[in-house]
Amino acid sequence: xxxxxxxxxxxxxxxxxxxxxxxxxxxxxxxxxxxxxxxxxxxxxxxxxxxxxxxxxxxxxxxxxxxxxxxxxxxxxxxxxxxxxxxxxxxxxxxxxxxxxxxxxxxxxxxxxxxxxxxxxxxxxxxxxxxxxxxxxxxxxxxxxxxxxxxxxxxxxxxxxxxxxxxxxxxxxxxxxxxxxxxxxxxxxxxxxxxxxxxxxxxxxxxxxxxxxxxxxxxxxxxxxxxxxxxxxxxxxxxxxxxxxxxxxxxxxxxxxxxxxxxxxxxxxxxxxxxxxxxxxxxxxxxxxxxxxxxxxxxxxxxxxxxxxxxxxxxxxxxxxxxxxxxxxxxx
Numbered sequence: 001x002x003x004x005x006x007x008x009x010x011x012x013x014x015x016x017x018x019x020x021x022x023x024x025x026x027x028x029x030x031x032x033x034x035x036x037x038x039x040x041x042x043x044x045x046x047x048x049x050x051x052x053x054x055x056x057x058x059x060x061x062x063x064x065x066x067x068x069x070x071x072x073x074x075x076x077x078x079x080x081x082x083x084x085x086x087x088x089x090x091x092x093x094x095x096x097x098x099x100x101x102x103x104x105x106x107x108x109x110x111x112x113x114x115x116x117x118x119x120x121x122x123x124x125x126x127x128x129x130x131x132x133x134x135x136x137x138x139x140x141x142x143x144x145x146x147x148x149x150x151x152x153x154x155x156x157x158x159x160x161x162x163x164x165x166x167x168x169x170x171x172x173x174x175x176x177x178x179x180x181x182x183x184x185x186x187x188x189x190x191x192x193x194x195x196x197x198x199x200x201x202x203x204x205x206x207x208x209x210x211x212x213x214x215x216x217x218x219x220x221x222x223x224x225x226x227x228x229x230x231x232x233x234x235x236x237x238x239x240x241x242x243x244x245x246x247x248x249x250x251x252x253x254x255x256x257x258x259x260x261x262x263x264x265x266x267x268x269x270x271x272x273x274x275x276x277x278x279x280x281x282x283x284x285x286x287x288x289x290x291x292x293x294x295x296x297x298x299x300x301x302x303x304x305x306x307x308x309x310x311x312x313x314x315x316x317x318x319x320x321x322x323x324x325x326x327x328x329x330x331x332x
Contacts (some may be wrong), residue, residue, distance in 0.1 A: 024085035024251035026053040026077035030064040041071040048119030051078030054225040059308040066316025115157040122162035165252035172273040180243040188232040218305040266292040
């Protein structure tokens, strides 16, 4: 697997497909050696759109190293973006339900769970926190036979480039809305035409489409993922989810952020057309005391394309800073 060689030791690097409810789900994991005995912390990544796990493999591997190989790092797909069995007609609401079900089913009892959301994945985390806190052992334990239910300690949630409000009003939202609302059939049609081309031609087209003039190398796992998912069904599913995002992600849920402020850490881009800098400034005004970093490294919203390593380094530093401060406060 691309990038796996960069991980030293005897870690288990695994890509698998599991069933969550009735939904096939792609699951990528990097587990420390002897994970069954030492897997005390799990860092779970909830992706953006497209929620294709393979786009995040390098980020998972880099983040695992940044966390000093002390935390398992997982990433799961959205229901509409499982590579072999993508289920159509998804919504943000369905994806929230799916993520909660996955966590309840697969996070082992006694673990600490740390969440990392990217883009629309942040909204999914925000909408799931009430239920996850109720299920975790940070709340009063249930009575009777439910004591046997898997429980975990829910730690911090790190929200990278969070699309959690007014998506249709953002510069990028205004740009893509006509396609999502009126010309949604064009990308799947193009995808159908491209799907019959040789892989070498598709790779060249991916390079052309993702060229940004930065001079940074396009990761091979991104090329491979893009080539394998240039399919009409996958492209339609991406558009369907994006359409639902713009319709449903409207007003900021300031009440939920206030309620969970102590466990939320936001990270905004300095030039992000999906969540402009003024959104961060307004968030700080509406929710005093909220932790909201502003990127100083020029990292793009779609960091998985070229900046996975840099983003993992940034996030690793933030996690250490936030959680060391938390330990000091707890000890005080």
